[in-house]
Amino acid sequence: MPLRFTILATDRSSSARVGLIGTPHGSFETPAFLPVATRGTVKGLAPDELRSAGTRILLANAFHLMLRPGAEGVERLGGLHRFMAWPGPILTDSGGYQIHSLADINSLDDEGVTFRSVVDGRLVHMSPERSIEVQNALGADIIMAFDDCAPYESGGAGDRLRRAHERTLRWLDRSRAAHRRPQDQALFGIVQGGTDLDLRRASVEGVCNAGLPGYAVGGVAVGEEPRLIDAVVRFTVPLLPADRPRYVMGVGYERDIVAAVRAGADMFDCVLPTRNGRNGHAFTQDGRLHLRNARFLADQRPIEADCRCSTCAGGFSRGYLRHLFSTGEMLGPILVSLHNICHFHRLMLDIRQAIREDSWSSLARRWPVLDAEHAGDRVQSTTDHAP
Amino acid sequence: MPLRFTILATDRSSSARVGLIGTPHGSFETPAFLPVATRGTVKGLAPDELRSAGTRILLANAFHLMLRPGAEGVERLGGLHRFMAWPGPILTDSGGYQIHSLADINSLDDEGVTFRSVVDGRLVHMSPERSIEVQNALGADIIMAFDDCAPYESGGAGDRLRRAHERTLRWLDRSRAAHRRPQDQALFGIVQGGTDLDLRRASVEGVCNAGLPGYAVGGVAVGEEPRLIDAVVRFTVPLLPADRPRYVMGVGYERDIVAAVRAGADMFDCVLPTRNGRNGHAFTQDGRLHLRNARFLADQRPIEADCRCSTCAGGFSRGYLRHLFSTGEMLGPILVSLHNICHFHRLMLDIRQAIREDSWSSLARRWPVLDAEHAGDRVQSTTDHAP
Numbered sequence: 001m002p003l004r005f006t007i008l009a010t011d012r013s014s015s016a017r018v019g020l021i022g023t024p025h026g027s028f029e030t031p032a033f034l035p036v037a038t039r040g041t042v043k044g045l046a047p048d049e050l051r052s053a054g055t056r057i058l059l060a061n062a063f064h065l066m067l068r069p070g071a072e073g074v075e076r077l078g079g080l081h082r083f084m085a086w087p088g089p090i091l092t093d094s095g096g097y098q099i100h101s102l103a104d105i106n107s108l109d110d111e112g113v114t115f116r117s118v119v120d121g122r123l124v125h126m127s128p129e130r131s132i133e134v135q136n137a138l139g140a141d142i143i144m145a146f147d148d149c150a151p152y153e154s155g156g157a158g159d160r161l162r163r164a165h166e167r168t169l170r171w172l173d174r175s176r177a178a179h180r181r182p183q184d185q186a187l188f189g190i191v192q193g194g195t196d197l198d199l200r201r202a203s204v205e206g207v208c209n210a211g212l213p214g215y216a217v218g219g220v221a222v223g224e225e226p227r228l229i230d231a232v233v234r235f236t237v238p239l240l241p242a243d244r245p246r247y248v249m250g251v252g253y254e255r256d257i258v259a260a261v262r263a264g265a266d267m268f269d270c271v272l273p274t275r276n277g278r279n280g281h282a283f284t285q286d287g288r289l290h291l292r293n294a295r296f297l298a299d300q301r302p303i304e305a306d307c308r309c310s311t312c313a314g315g316f317s318r319g320y321l322r323h324l325f326s327t328g329e330m331l332g333p334i335l336v337s338l339h340n341i342c343h344f345h346r347l348m349l350d351i352r353q354a355i356r357e358d359s360w361s362s363l364a365r366r367w368p369v370l371d372a373e374h375a376g377d378r379v380q381s382t383t384d385h386a387p
Numbered sequence: 388m389p390l391r392f393t394i395l396a397t398d399r400s401s402s403a404r405v406g407l408i409g410t411p412h413g414s415f416e417t418p419a420f421l422p423v424a425t426r427g428t429v430k431g432l433a434p435d436e437l438r439s440a441g442t443r444i445l446l447a448n449a450f451h452l453m454l455r456p457g458a459e460g461v462e463r464l465g466g467l468h469r470f471m472a473w474p475g476p477i478l479t480d481s482g483g484y485q486i487h488s489l490a491d492i493n494s495l496d497d498e499g500v501t502f503r504s505v506v507d508g509r510l511v512h513m514s515p516e517r518s519i520e521v522q523n524a525l526g527a528d529i530i531m532a533f534d535d536c537a538p539y540e541s542g543g544a545g546d547r548l549r550r551a552h553e554r555t556l557r558w559l560d561r562s563r564a565a566h567r568r569p570q571d572q573a574l575f576g577i578v579q580g581g582t583d584l585d586l587r588r589a590s591v592e593g594v595c596n597a598g599l600p601g602y603a604v605g606g607v608a609v610g611e612e613p614r615l616i617d618a619v620v621r622f623t624v625p626l627l628p629a630d631r632p633r634y635v636m637g638v639g640y641e642r643d644i645v646a647a648v649r650a651g652a653d654m655f656d657c658v659l660p661t662r663n664g665r666n667g668h669a670f671t672q673d674g675r676l677h678l679r680n681a682r683f684l685a686d687q688r689p690i691e692a693d694c695r696c697s698t699c700a701g702g703f704s705r706g707y708l709r710h711l712f713s714t715g716e717m718l719g720p721i722l723v724s725l726h727n728i729c730h731f732h733r734l735m736l737d738i739r740q741a742i743r744e745d746s747w748s749s750l751a752r753r754w755p756v757l758d759a760e761h762a763g764d765r766v767q768s769t770t771d772h773a774p
Contacts (some may be wrong), residue, residue, distance in 0.1 A: 085702035315472035
């Protein structure tokens with residue numbers, strides 16, 4: 001099996017666990033946060049900066065890379081690791097979600113999806129076979145089954161969700177059959193079912209039958225209210241096999257991550273740190289700063305006083321960052337994205353420490369941004385740990 | 388005096404010299420290339436990346452910084468060094484050139500210039516006194532006198548050039564009188580005169596009377612033909628005092644720099660590495676690569692095989708860089724700008740070595756991009772040095 005998952009520590013007060021995932025390109029500890037390198041680059045950041053910020057595994061999108069430069073284009077340049085100059089672990093998303101959220105869909109049936117390329121308008125066909133072919137060519141360490149990710153608006157609308165769930169199961173079988181590199185690429189299945197918990201249970205039963213090296217919860221954080229994200233994650237994650245990595249796709253804010261970890265989740269990806277970073281929104285342990293705001297004009301402080309990221313430790317003041325955003329200078333998005341990624345990696349480090357030390361209340365103290373319930377400080381720890 | 392200039396080596400076959408300039412924020416060897424941080428940032432690059440690329444001194448623009456965030460804004464954030472988080476030497480340009488090349492001038496007379504701000508349309512007044520006040524507030528190690536930089540189109544048009552030259556002398560006196568930080572900021576004078584060599588001589592005589600710690604040749608590379616740049620630089624530079632740093636402003640391409648060094652110049656600044664970098668034009672010792680070109684689609688090679696910059700040594704292929712430019716990803720401009728800045732610093736390093744070893748022919752071999760005349764390989768060296 002191309003992926004080894006070892007549980008290193010478990011929490012006494014929840015289903016949280018610390019794990020180690022070994023891949024052909026190195027290992028990483030879980031719970032882990034994956035920055036998003038949509039088109040084979042985390043916007044504005046070089047691999048060595050990501051590594052210094054704490055990144056150990058990246059997510060890239062099969063959907064975007066198949067359009068430009070094409071999976072075969074990446075293959076000609078030595079595969080995705082060499083293409084991106086990122087020697088560590090990589091996960092590719094299958095394109096199921098992107099097709100429904102981004103593409104101009106021409107037709108969708110059991111065979112697959114045909115959509116118009118946003119790049120040049122040509123018709124592109126995507127199916128479980130084609131998605132896996134693309135992901136085999138890209139060569140990521142973890143690849144995702146091709147799923148039918150029903151839009152959230154269809155949530156209550158009759159049988160669209162059920163059909164998506166059933167199709168996802170059929171497409172999982174075809175994804176497995178199409179996979180040509182099981183020796184060095186771990187295929188994860190994706191559980192669908194929207195906000196319908198019965199469907200979620202049925203999806204878990206169908207998907208987890210496959211005996212795969214890992215499982216993901218898809219179709220969350222696709223527009224539904226936060227309490228629904230939480231409800232679906234808390235219900236679904238514990239149903240997944242405990243001896244395999246559990247990946248909650250596209251989540252999320254700090255409190256969502258902590259809640260999912262306590263439900264037993266191990267992996268997360270989200271565009272929040274980079275998307276918000278590009279808009280001048282900085283994450284801190286006390287909440288977000290909107291650095292374009294005039295109140296930062298003469299603020300000599302770093303984004304966060306005790307942060308060791310290269311933005312905060314590098315001497316860049318809030319006033320200077322505001323100047324970079326007001327003048328449209330690239331360095332603003334770069335520096336704030338880097339801080340934000342570091343913020344999420346620090347959260348994961350603190351979470352792993354909280355699990356190892358059975359000390360969720362110290363996490364809640366270090367992260368006032370997490371509200372009491374989600375930070376888990378209702379769970380009193382006996383081995384409290386000062387920050 | 389806030390600036391110490393020591394000549395470390397002189398060339399036997401030309402007026403070239405290697406020097407060391409000491410400032411309150413550290414020293415740098417000359418001939419030196421200054422990357423341009425127009426608004427207090429070299430576009431897309433953090434200070435530690437610049438330092439690793441070989442940058443020892445940066446140029447920032449008083450004109451742009453007085454408009455945003457305002458000189459007093461920078462001062463409130465601790466002065467320019469702290470603002471930019473660049474602890475090394477900085478030079479600020481006075482704004483004379485920018486006003487003529489960028490601003491919508493409302494009035495220009497002996498008193499000064501009034502122009503409309505491109506930021507908010509308000510009328511802004513600039514005079515020798517205001518320029519020096521701004522530069523005193525910014526706090527760079529080297530500041531420039533406020534000059535009247537006549538547009539090149541006025542080159543042959545009667546007395547505009549002569550008036551600009553005479554005004555520049557009067558404004559130099561006012562710049563000196565206005566300077567409030569002579570103890571830690573070295574004021575350089577600027578020689579004008581356009582392409583009129585008699586005016587250039589008169590300007591040198593007037594400006595160099597001032598007993599300043601350094602002198603610059605301004606008003607070159609403002610739109611005139613390359614042979615005129617060369618003629619003016621070769622004529623003017625040797626007239627400047629040999630015991631002071633000689634700075635040729637806004638120059639330029641590799642061959643222009645080599646020609647100016649051989650005429651005795653010590654300092655250069657230019658936006659070429661960053662502006663071209665943002666457009667996907669990479670400088671190499673064999674000429675420029677246009678990385679958007681389809682021929683790089685499957686090119687696995689770095690920009691330059693023997694380059695030690697973090698772009699080339701970091702494993703980024705030409706094919707990947709092309710992908711970044713075709714998809715509009717920020718990392719493309721960042722990586723190519725960094726390579727280009729490294730390219731110019733490597734040229735300066737090779738030039739300093741050529742001077743120290745009396746070996747211009749080895750420089751010409753390492754830099755085929757320099758044509759025979761400018762690389763100086765007509766001068767046969769006896770101490771040839773293999774690359």
